[in-house]
Amino acid sequence: MTGGDIAAFAQGALVTVTLSLAGILLGLPIGLGLALIQWARVPIVARLVALYVSVLRATPLVTLLLLLFFALPNVGVPIDPYSAAILALVMNTSAFNCEIWRSALMNFPKDQYEAAQSVGMRAEQRFRRIVLPQIVRVSLPGLVNEMSLLIKVTPVLAVVGVVDITRAAVRIGAETYEPLPPFLIAVALYAPLVFALVSLQRWIERRQAAAEAAA
Amino acid sequence: MTISNPVLNVIGVSKSFGDTEVLSDVSFQVDRGETVCILGPSGSGKSTLLRCINWLERPEAGQIYLNGAPVGVSGAGVVMSDRDLSRIRTRIGMVFQHFALWPHLTVLQNLMEAPVQVQKRPKAESRDQALALLSKVGLVEKRDAFPAKLSGGQKQRVGIARALAMRPDLLLFDEPTSALDPELVGEVLVVMRDLAREGMTMVIVTHEMAFAREVATRVLFLDRGRMVETGSPDRFFAKPETERARQFLQRYAGDTAAGKY
Amino acid sequence: MIHGFSIVWSERALLLSGLANTAILSAVAAIASLLLGFALTPALMSRKRAVSRVARALVDGMRCVPFLLFAYIVYYGFPSFGVRLDNWSAGLVALTIYNAAYMAEILRGAWSSMPREPIEAGVAFGFSDVRLFRRIILPPLLLSAGPVIGNQMIQIIKDSAFLTIIALPELTHAASSIQSRYYVPFAAFITAVALYWGLCLVIEAGVNLIGQLAEARR
Numbered sequence: 001m002t003g004g005d006i007a008a009f010a011q012g013a014l015v016t017v018t019l020s021l022a023g024i025l026l027g028l029p030i031g032l033g034l035a036l037i038q039w040a041r042v043p044i045v046a047r048l049v050a051l052y053v054s055v056l057r058a059t060p061l062v063t064l065l066l067l068l069f070f071a072l073p074n075v076g077v078p079i080d081p082y083s084a085a086i087l088a089l090v091m092n093t094s095a096f097n098c099e100i101w102r103s104a105l106m107n108f109p110k111d112q113y114e115a116a117q118s119v120g121m122r123a124e125q126r127f128r129r130i131v132l133p134q135i136v137r138v139s140l141p142g143l144v145n146e147m148s149l150l151i152k153v154t155p156v157l158a159v160v161g162v163v164d165i166t167r168a169a170v171r172i173g174a175e176t177y178e179p180l181p182p183f184l185i186a187v188a189l190y191a192p193l194v195f196a197l198v199s200l201q202r203w204i205e206r207r208q209a210a211a212e213a214a215a
Numbered sequence: 216m217t218i219s220n221p222v223l224n225v226i227g228v229s230k231s232f233g234d235t236e237v238l239s240d241v242s243f244q245v246d247r248g249e250t251v252c253i254l255g256p257s258g259s260g261k262s263t264l265l266r267c268i269n270w271l272e273r274p275e276a277g278q279i280y281l282n283g284a285p286v287g288v289s290g291a292g293v294v295m296s297d298r299d300l301s302r303i304r305t306r307i308g309m310v311f312q313h314f315a316l317w318p319h320l321t322v323l324q325n326l327m328e329a330p331v332q333v334q335k336r337p338k339a340e341s342r343d344q345a346l347a348l349l350s351k352v353g354l355v356e357k358r359d360a361f362p363a364k365l366s367g368g369q370k371q372r373v374g375i376a377r378a379l380a381m382r383p384d385l386l387l388f389d390e391p392t393s394a395l396d397p398e399l400v401g402e403v404l405v406v407m408r409d410l411a412r413e414g415m416t417m418v419i420v421t422h423e424m425a426f427a428r429e430v431a432t433r434v435l436f437l438d439r440g441r442m443v444e445t446g447s448p449d450r451f452f453a454k455p456e457t458e459r460a461r462q463f464l465q466r467y468a469g470d471t472a473a474g475k476y
Numbered sequence: 477m478i479h480g481f482s483i484v485w486s487e488r489a490l491l492l493s494g495l496a497n498t499a500i501l502s503a504v505a506a507i508a509s510l511l512l513g514f515a516l517t518p519a520l521m522s523r524k525r526a527v528s529r530v531a532r533a534l535v536d537g538m539r540c541v542p543f544l545l546f547a548y549i550v551y552y553g554f555p556s557f558g559v560r561l562d563n564w565s566a567g568l569v570a571l572t573i574y575n576a577a578y579m580a581e582i583l584r585g586a587w588s589s590m591p592r593e594p595i596e597a598g599v600a601f602g603f604s605d606v607r608l609f610r611r612i613i614l615p616p617l618l619l620s621a622g623p624v625i626g627n628q629m630i631q632i633i634k635d636s637a638f639l640t641i642i643a644l645p646e647l648t649h650a651a652s653s654i655q656s657r658y659y660v661p662f663a664a665f666i667t668a669v670a671l672y673w674g675l676c677l678v679i680e681a682g683v684n685l686i687g688q689l690a691e692a693r694r
Contacts, residue, residue, distance in 0.1 A: 058630065058676030059669050060637030063648045067669065070661030155544040156638060166545060179552035183545060191540040198540065269600055297604045305602035315597035318693050319615040329601040332611055361693045381601065 005172050005182070012168035013189055019082070019164065020151050020193075023089030027150075028143065030090065031097025038098070039105045049098070056095035062156045064088045069160045085157040093150050100142040104135035141205045148197035151190065165189050220283060221246050222385050222416045228267055228277030230260070230440075237263050238274070239440040245385070245418060250411040252427040252448070253420045255437035256463055261420040262312075264437065265389050268418065269307045270300055281306060282384055305333055308378030312390040314370040316362035322349070322373050323358040326380045334381065341380070348376040352406050368399030375406055386410070388419040424467045428452050436460050480663030487654050494650025495671050501564075501646060502633045502675075505571035509632070510625070512572060513579025520584050531580075538577035544638045546574055551642045567639040571632060578628055586621035619690040626683030630676050637672075647671060 034053065038046045056064070069084040079087075108131060116126040155166035169186035173179035223245040230238040237260045245251050253261045266272040268279060270287040279286040286303050289295055295303075316325050326345035330336045349355045352372040362370055371391055378386055388407065392400040404426050411417055411430050421427060427434060427448060434451045436444040438459045444451065455461045484491065519531035538546075550573075551566035561569065590613075598612035618625075640649040651668035655661045 054676075055669065055673050058634075058673040060634040060648060060672060062637045062640060063651070063665060063668050063672065066648065066652060066655070067661065067665035070655055071665060074659070074661050152542040153544075155542045159641060166542075166548075169545075170548070173552065178556070180549070180556045183549045183553055186545055187541050187549070190542050190545065191537070194540040194542075195536075198536075271596060271600060301599075301602040301604040304600060307600075309597070309600040311593055311597055311600075313591075313593050315593035317594050317597070317612060317616075319619060328611065329603065332607060333602040363694050377601075 005168075008168040008172065009165065009182075009185060009189065012163060012165040015162065016151075016154055016164040016190075017193070019085055019089065019157065019162070020147075020154055022086050023093050023150055023154075024147050026086070026090045027093035027097050027146075030094040032101050034094060034098040035101035035105055038102055053095045053098050056091055057099070059092075061088060061092050061153045062159060064092060065156060065160055081157075081161040084160055085162050089150065089154070089157075092153070093146060096146050096149075097143060100139050100146065101135065103142075104138040105131075107138070108135060137208070141201050141208070144197055144201040144204060148194050148201070151193050151197065155186075155190075222249075222282055223268065223418065224278075224280040225264075225268065226278045226280075228264065228274045228279065230263055230267060230272060230274045237440050238267070241277070241437070241440075241442050243435055243442065243445065245416060247416055248414040249432045250415075250417045250419065250430055251433045251435060252431040253418065253435045253437060254422075254424075254427060254463070258439070259437040260440040261437050262389055265387050265418065265420050268385075268387060269304050269309060271309075301333070305329070305381055306384045308381055308383035308386040310371070310374050310378050310386070310388045310391050313394050314362070314367070314374045316370055316373060316377070318362055321359050321361055322354065322365070325362065325373060326377050329377070330380050345376075345380060348379050349373075351379075352376045353402075366399060367395045368402045371395065371403045372406055375403070375410075379410075384416065386415055386417045388417065388421065390420050390422065392421070392423060422467075424452070436463070438463070480658075480660035481667070483658045483660050484654060484663045484667050487658075490650045490654060491647070491667060491671070494645060494647040494668075495675075497644070498633065498636050498646040498672075499675065501567060501571065501639075501644075502629065502636050505568055505575060505636070506629050506632050508568075508572040509575035509579050512576035513583050516576060516580035517583040517587065520580055521587070535577045535580055538574060539581075541574075543570070543574055543635045544641065546570055547638055547642060563639070563642045563644045566642060567636070567644045570639075571635060574635070575628060575632055578631075579625070582621055582624050582628060583617070586617055586624070590617060590620065616693075619686065619693065622686035622690065623683050626679055626686070629679050633672065633675055633679075 034049050037049050040046070065084060065088040068088050069079065069081065072079045072084070112130060112134075113126065116130045121129070154164060157164055158167035158170065161167075165186050169182040170179075172182040176182075221244040225244070226242050228238055228241045229236070241260075241264055243251075253264065255261050263272055267274045267277075268286070270279075273287065278288060281303060284303060285295075286307075287295055287300065289299070316322075317328065320328060323342070323345055326348060327338070327341045330341040330344070331338055346355060346358065349358055352375060354369060354372055354376070357365060357369065357373075362373070365373065375391075391407070392403050395403065400423070404423060407417070407419070408426070408430050419427075419431075429448075431448045434446060434448045435442060436451065436455075436457075436459075444455065444457045444460045446456075451460070452464065455464055516531060516535070519527050520535065522528045522531070547567065547570040550570040551561065551563065554561055554566070594616070595608070595612055598608050603612055636646055637648040639646060640652060643649065647668050651664040655664040658664075
C-alpha cells in the first residue's frame with residue numbers, strides 16, 4: 001500500500017462520513033415532519049406521504065440512486081453525483097425514520113396530551129414541551145439503528161462515481177490486480193463506524209431499561 | 216394391604232441443584248387405584264420429586280419403576296436413551312401448573328396430537344376419544360378453540376383431558392390449581408376427584424388441603440427434601456406424628472376448615 | 477415520457493426476466509439463510525462459552541459489514557483463494573451468508589421469548605428429537621418470528637439489487653441496461669421501483685397472513 005493509497009482511503013473515509021452525516025442530519029427532521037403529517041391526518045397529503053413512505057421503504061437504494069442520477073438530467077434538472085447521493089440517502093432514510101417517529105407518536109399516551117390541554121397549553125407548547133421530548137426518548141434506539149443501516153448502504157454511492165471508501169478500494173484493487181486487501185481495509189474502515197452506532201444503540205436501550213426498572 | 220406389583224415404585228431418589236440438595240433418599244410406592252397427595256412447605260422438593268418420576272428432572276441417585284419397568288436408568292444401570300425414555304413417558308400422564316397447552320393447536324388437536332404422532336393411533340379413533348374426554352371434562356363446545364381463548368380453569372381441564380388421551384398407567388399432577396384464580400379452582404378439583412373415584416392411579420402435588428383430606432388414599436409429607444411422614448389422610452390431618460408436620464398443618468388449619476369446593 | 481414507457485413496455489421481457497431473477501435469487505437466499513441461521517442459533521445460545529463467543533463475534537461482525545462490500549469480497553476476493561465463482565453463485569453465497577447472521581439473531585430472539593412449559597409438556601408426553609422439534613417447537617417459533625423474518629426477506633430483496641454491480645441480471649440491472657440503450661431513465665427506473673414495491677407488498681401480505689394465524693392463537 002502506497003502513501004497515495006492511504007491518502008485515497010483517508011479522503012474516501014472523509015466523503016463517506018460527510019455524506020452519511022448529511023443523510024442522517026437531514027433525514028431526522030424530514031422523517032419527523034412526514035410522521036407529523038400522518039399523525040395530524042392532513043387530508044390528501046397524509047395519504048400521499050403514506051404512499052411515498054411505502055414505496056421508498058421497498059425501493060433498493062441503488063435503484064433510487066440510479067433513478068435520480070439519470071432521470072433528473074433527462075427532465076431538465078442537472079445533478080452531480082454528490083447531490084444525487086445525498087438526495088437518495090435522505091429520501092431513503094427519511095422514509096424509515098418516518099415509520100419510527102410515527103410509531104412513537106401512535107403509542108403516545110393520550111392522557112398526557114389531554115393533561116397538557118387541560119392546563120391551557122397551546123398546540124405548539126404541547127408539542128414542544130410534552131410530546132417531543134418523550135417521542136425522542138422512545139424513538140432513539142430505532143433512529144440510531146437506522147443510522148447504522150444508512151452507513152452500511154453508502155458503498156452504493158460509488159456506483160455513480162462518488163469517491164468514497166468503496167470507490168477508493170475498487171480503484172486500488174483494479175490498479176494492483178489484488179482486489180482483496182483494499183476491500184478488507186475498506187471493511188476495517190466501515191465496521192468501526194457501524195459498530196460504534198450499534199454500541200450506542202445498545203447503550204441507550206440499556207439505560208432506558210434501567211430507568212424503567214427503577215421507576 | 217400389600218400388593219406385590221405396585222404401579223409406581225420410587226426407591227432412594229436423591230437430587231441436587233448445584234450445591235443444594237433438594238431431595239434426599241426419598242422412597243415410596245403407589246398401588247393401582249391409589250390417589251397419593253404429596254404435601255409440604257414451599258421448597259420441600261415436592262415438584263422436583265414429581266418431575267423425577269417421569270425424568271423431566273434427572274435424579275442423581277435412586278431407581279424408579281413403572282409397573283415393573285425401569286424409568287430413566289435401565290436394569291443394568293445404564294441411562295436410558297431418549298427413545299426408550301420417550302416410550303415409557305407415554306405411559307405416564309402429566310398435568311402442569313401452568314397448563315402447558317400447545318398454543319398453535321386447537322383444543323381438539325391438543326388432545327389428538329400425542330396419541331396420533333407418538334402412539335401412532337389412527338386419527339379417527341383418537342378424534343372419537345378426544346371428543347369423549349372433552350365431554351367428560353365438560354368442554355366439548357370448545358373443541359375448535361385455541362388455548363389462548365380459554366379461562367385458566369378451562370385450560371387445566373383440557374390439560375387433564377390431554378393427559379388422559381394417552382391412556383396412561385399413572386397420572387401426575389404438578390400443583391394443578393396453584394396458578395388458578397380462586398373461583399376457578401373448584402371446577403378442576405371436581406374433575407380430579409371424579410377421576411380418583413373412577414380408580415385412576417394418581418400422584419398429586421397440591422396445596423389444597425381440603426381436597427387432599429377428602430380424596431387422597433394416602434398422604435406423603437415432604438420437608439426439606441425428606442419424606443418425613445406418610446399415612447392415611449384422616450390420621451395425618453387429625454393426629455400428625457412429627458413436629459414438622461404439626462407446624463405445617465397449623466399454618467394450613469384455616470384452609471382445612473374452609474372446604475374450598 | 478409516454479414514449480419512454482412504450483419503450484420499456486417493448487422491452488418488458490428483459491424487465492420481467494430481471495424481476496424473476498430477483499424473486500428467485502431472494503427466495504433461495506432467504507430459505508438458505510434461514511436454514512443456515514437454524515444451524516447457527518444453537519451455537520449462539522450454547523452453554524460452552526468458547527462456542528457462543530465465537531458465534532456472537534461472527535454474527536455481530538457480519539452485521540457491521542456493508543453488504544455491497546461483502547458481495548465484492550466474495551466475487552473478487554475469493555479467486556485469491558482459488559475459488560472462482562460466477563456472478564450468480566457469488567451473489568447467492570453473499571446473500572445467504574450475510575443474512576444467515578441476521579436470521580440466527582432473529583431465531584435466537586424468538587426462541588428465548590418462547591414459553592418453556594408447552595415444550596416440556598411435549599417431552600412429558602413422549603415427544604422427542606425430530607418429532608418434538610417439528611410439531612411442538614417449530615410451529616409456534618415460526619408464528620412468532622414470522623413478521624421479523626418477513627422484514628428480513630424485504631431486506632434481502634433490496635440487497636439483491638446491489639448485485640447489479642457484479643453484473644448479475646436482476647431487476648435493477650435490467651432497468652439499467654434498458655436505460656443505457658434507449659436513454660429512458662425515468663421510465664425504466666420508475667418501472668423497476670414499481671416492481672420492487674409490488675414484490676414488497678406480496679411479502680407484506682404474507683406476513684399479515686402469518687400475523688392473523690398467530691393472533692388467533694395468542
